[in-house]
Amino acid sequence: MTTLEFTNVTKIYNVRGSGQIKALDDVSFTLESRKTIGLVGQSGSGKSTIAKILTQLEVPTRGEVLLDGAPIRRSGKGLRRYRQQLRMVFQDPFASLNPYHSIRHHIERPLRLDKVVPRDQVDDEVRRLLDRVRLDPDAILERRPHELSGGQRQRVAIARALASRPALLVADEPVSMLDVSIRLGVLNLLADLQREEGLGMLYITHDLATARHFSDEILVLNQGRVVERGPADDVILHPKDPYTRELRAASPDPEEFFRTASAQAAASTHSLGGMR
Amino acid sequence: MPDPLLSIRDFSVVYDVDPPVRAVSNVDIEIQRGEIVGLAGESGSGKTTLAYGVQRLLKPPAVITSGSVVFHDESGEDIDLHSLNAEQMRRFRWDRISMVFQGAMNALNPVATIGSQLDDVFVVHRPGMNRRQRRDAVAELLDIVKVGAARARSYPHELSGGMRQRVMIAMALALHPQLMVMDEPTTALDVLVQREILKQISQLRREFGFSVVFITHDLPLLLEISDRIAIMREGKIVEFATAQQIWTDPQHEYTRSLLRSFPRLTGEKSVVVR
Numbered sequence: 001m002t003t004l005e006f007t008n009v010t011k012i013y014n015v016r017g018s019g020q021i022k023a024l025d026d027v028s029f030t031l032e033s034r035k036t037i038g039l040v041g042q043s044g045s046g047k048s049t050i051a052k053i054l055t056q057l058e059v060p061t062r063g064e065v066l067l068d069g070a071p072i073r074r075s076g077k078g079l080r081r082y083r084q085q086l087r088m089v090f091q092d093p094f095a096s097l098n099p100y101h102s103i104r105h106h107i108e109r110p111l112r113l114d115k116v117v118p119r120d121q122v123d124d125e126v127r128r129l130l131d132r133v134r135l136d137p138d139a140i141l142e143r144r145p146h147e148l149s150g151g152q153r154q155r156v157a158i159a160r161a162l163a164s165r166p167a168l169l170v171a172d173e174p175v176s177m178l179d180v181s182i183r184l185g186v187l188n189l190l191a192d193l194q195r196e197e198g199l200g201m202l203y204i205t206h207d208l209a210t211a212r213h214f215s216d217e218i219l220v221l222n223q224g225r226v227v228e229r230g231p232a233d234d235v236i237l238h239p240k241d242p243y244t245r246e247l248r249a250a251s252p253d254p255e256e257f258f259r260t261a262s263a264q265a266a267a268s269t270h271s272l273g274g275m276r
Numbered sequence: 277m278p279d280p281l282l283s284i285r286d287f288s289v290v291y292d293v294d295p296p297v298r299a300v301s302n303v304d305i306e307i308q309r310g311e312i313v314g315l316a317g318e319s320g321s322g323k324t325t326l327a328y329g330v331q332r333l334l335k336p337p338a339v340i341t342s343g344s345v346v347f348h349d350e351s352g353e354d355i356d357l358h359s360l361n362a363e364q365m366r367r368f369r370w371d372r373i374s375m376v377f378q379g380a381m382n383a384l385n386p387v388a389t390i391g392s393q394l395d396d397v398f399v400v401h402r403p404g405m406n407r408r409q410r411r412d413a414v415a416e417l418l419d420i421v422k423v424g425a426a427r428a429r430s431y432p433h434e435l436s437g438g439m440r441q442r443v444m445i446a447m448a449l450a451l452h453p454q455l456m457v458m459d460e461p462t463t464a465l466d467v468l469v470q471r472e473i474l475k476q477i478s479q480l481r482r483e484f485g486f487s488v489v490f491i492t493h494d495l496p497l498l499l500e501i502s503d504r505i506a507i508m509r510e511g512k513i514v515e516f517a518t519a520q521q522i523w524t525d526p527q528h529e530y531t532r533s534l535l536r537s538f539p540r541l542t543g544e545k546s547v548v549v550r
Contacts, residue, residue, distance in 0.1 A: 042466040043437075150319075180493045181318045184537050206466045209496075213539040237542060250471035252496035253541040258523050 002068060002085060002167035002200060004031040004054075009063035011049050011224075023049040025224040026063070031168055036194065036201040038215030038232060040208060040247065046224040047204045051172050054202070055088055084114050087161035091173040093153035097145040103130075103156055104141045110163040129159040133189060151182035155189065162193065168200045176207065187214055208251045212236040220244045280348050281454060281487050282307040282330075282373075287343030289322070289329045289511075292336070299325040299338070301511040307455070309350075312481070312488040314502030314519070316495050316534070322511040323491050324378065327457050331369055332357065347372060350454055371401055374448035376441075378459040383444065384432040390443045391428030394418070397450045417446040421476065438469035445477070452484060459491045474501055495534055496541075499523055507531045 011024040024046045031037055041047050052058040053065065056072060056079060065072055072082050090096040097106060107126045111117060117125045127137040133155040145153055154174060161169060171190065175183040187210060194201055205211050211218055211232065218235040220228040220243065228241040239245045284307075289300040300322045307313050315323045328334050330345050345357040349372065360368060377383050385393055394414045398405050405413070415425035421442040423435070432440055441461065448456050458477075462470040478501070481488060492498060498505055498519070505522045507515040507530065515528040526532045 042468050179318045180495060181534065181537050184539070187539075208467070209539045209541040212541065247467060248541070250467040251541050252494070252500050254496050254499040254523055255540055255543045257500045258520065261520070 001033050003033075004086065004168055004200070005066040005069075006030070006050070006054070007063055007066065009050075009053060009060045009065070011046075011053065011058065012061045023224050024053075024060075027221075027224070027226055028063075029219055029226075029229075031200045031202055033167055033200045034194070034198045035217070036203055036215045038211035038218040039202060039204045039221060040206060040211050040218060041221035042206055042247070044223075045221040047206075047221055048172065049224075050221075051088065051170055051202075051204060054086060054170055056082065080114075084164045085166055086168040086170065087164060087166040089154070089157050089161050089169065089171040089174045092177055093150055093157050094145065096157055097153055099145055102142050102144060103148075106156060106160050107163055110160060114164045116164055125163075129163055130156075132162060132193065133159045135159070149182075150178050151186060154178060154186055158186075158189065158193070162197070166199070168202070169194075170202045170204070172204045173206075174203075175210065176205065183210070190214075206247075208236055208247060209253075220247070278306075279309045280306045281309040283344075283346045283348070284330060285344045285346075287326070287329065287345065288341045289325050289334065290339050290341050292339050298511050300329060302342070303511075303513055305506060305513060305516065307487055307489065308503075309348075309454070310481070310485050310487055311503040312478075312490060312501060314498035314505040315489060315491045315508060316493060316498050316505060317508035318493055321508045323508050324459055325511075326508070327375075327459060327489060327491060330357070331373055331375070331457075332365060333369075347454075367401070370397065370448075370453065371451045372453055373455045373457060374451065374453040376444050376448050376456065376458040376461045378463075382440075384440060386432055389429050389431055390418075390423075390435070394428075394443070394447055394450065397447060401451055413450070417450055418443075420449065420480070421446040438465055438473065441465060441469075441473060442476075445473070445480075449480065449484070453486055455487045455489065457489045457491070460493075461490075462497075463492065463494070470497075477501075496538055507534065 006027065006029050009024055009027045010022065013021045013023055015021050027050065029037060039047050039050065049058065053060055056074065059074070067082055067085065073079050104126060107129055108122055111122050111125055126141070130137040130140060135152060135155050140148070148156065174190065175186050178186060190201070191214065193199060203211065203214055215232045217229065218232045219226050220235065220241065222243045228235055228239065228244045235244060236248065239248050284303060284305045287300060287303045288298070291297040291299055303326060317323050325334065325338065329338070329340055347355040347357060349355055355368070384390065391414050394417060395410050398410045398413060414428055418425045418428055423439050423442050423446065427435065435443070462473055465473065477488065490498065490502060499522065502519045504516065504518050506513045507528065509530050515522070515526065515531045522531060526535060
């Protein structure tokens with residue numbers, strides 16, 4: 001059981017010329033094994049700042065991040081151990097894989113750096129990880145990222161994140177750049193892995209539909225502040241905060257749309273403007 | 277009462293590589309004046325190739341192997357696109373059919389102001405306009421798409437993604453085309469900006485009466501904004517019906533599987549197995 005506490009974190013950026021920008025304002029949540037927190041909000045709401053602080057790319061201005069009750073070291077072995085515990089899956093699977101290197105290299109590297117398994121077992125472990133993400137090791141090991149589809153690339157990125165056997169995974173829009181028909185497969189893979197490995201997951205997205213299906217708890221972020229939080233269904237189906245309502249209203253929802261359309265029987269020429 | 281704007285018959289495109297790829301096969305589709313047609317399908321289904329092919333924007337190795345495209349102009353004249361020569365085609369494009377390209381936000385020239393890029397459209401297609409008329413027209417366009425005339429002197433990097441996308445829409449509107457083809461125009465934007473832009477497209481359509489072909493793989497979105505939806509798979513249109521019919525009574529198995537593949541915002545929670 002691993003617990004990560006994000007307590008009263010405020011992050012202020014000094015911007016040349018225009019003073020200070022408060023990217024996060026007193027944000028708190030607890031990420032723990034076997035639990036998924038969905039983090040939703042529009043561009044600029046502070047989602048990525050949270051991810052940056054979690055990965056220690058940025059340091060909070062106020063507040064702290066505790067792993068199992070202890071503050072995180074900012075350098076050396078302590079930082080390394082922390083990063084081994086918490087891994088990240090990025091949005092763009094093309095940009096996050098090195099085009100010059102084979103898939104084998106991508107998965108081997110964290111195994112060697114973190115000495116996850118003895119040297120002579122590295123090859124077996126690479127294969128096991130690719131199996132885990134439902135990729136055929138023989139077909140894929142020696143390929144380069146450009147030879148794979150977007151969905152396959154994202155699976156490689158997930159296998160790489162799992163290599164150091166983390167307890168927590170931060171997934172920043174992991175499916176938004178994939179085809180709709182492939183998204184579901186990758187989301188279901190993440191859900192399976194979470195169940196089987198007992199991962200704690202932070203799912204960052206602006207897609208309310210997948211956030212609802214994928215998360216236990218949802219946090220809605222607006223201009224750096226958590227404006228609403230609660231069990232996924234409560235937040236999405238019965239939003240209380242005006243901003244959450246606005247997000248919900250802007251998300252495509254054919255079910256609701258056709259219910260309203262048939263209610264208005266005059267559905268002969270429904271137009272964009274009549275959407276909501 | 278059908279009032280066709282564009283009739284595409286038996287249209288096929290082959291990528292002449294080894295082995296040849298049939299990207300679009302024998303597509304028949306008719307777009308009515310003033311309607312929004314959604315074109316859905318996964319990557320590689322041929323939706324972009326079809327849209328480009330119709331306007332003969334494809335480059336080798338793509339070859340149009342069969343078919344005809346007839347544009348029924350509002351003047352009453354029928355224009356067979358394949359009989360136009362290069363110069364006539366150049367003048368036809370943008371004037372009658374304009375496009376908002378995929379990743380359009382990044383299609384703007386980074387070292388030119390957006391005003392000068394809009395100005396270019398008039399310089400090329402409306403040589404009769406003088407400098408002052410062009411400046412007024414550019415200002416009006418920027419106001420229409422709610423970027424604001426004051427931003428004419430901004431460079432693309434000074435605008436947000438949503439604003440750059442609006443500039444691209446302004447550019448597509450410039451010559452009052454009868455058809456706008458939009459290829460994934462809002463995919464990279466967040467939901468609030470996306471919704472705002474969609475509302476604006478709809479409002480502009482009501483005002484100017486153009487038709488829209490909206491290409492995307494986002495079926496939930498298409499269901500809400502389209503009058504009719506064409507589902508494309510492996511170069512063929514497997515189903516073409518009103519949005520309502522696609523939603524309530526899909527005929528093709530592939531359409532059904534597409535509908536099943538997206539998580540519902542408020543509906544059943546069965547798709548993601550947790």
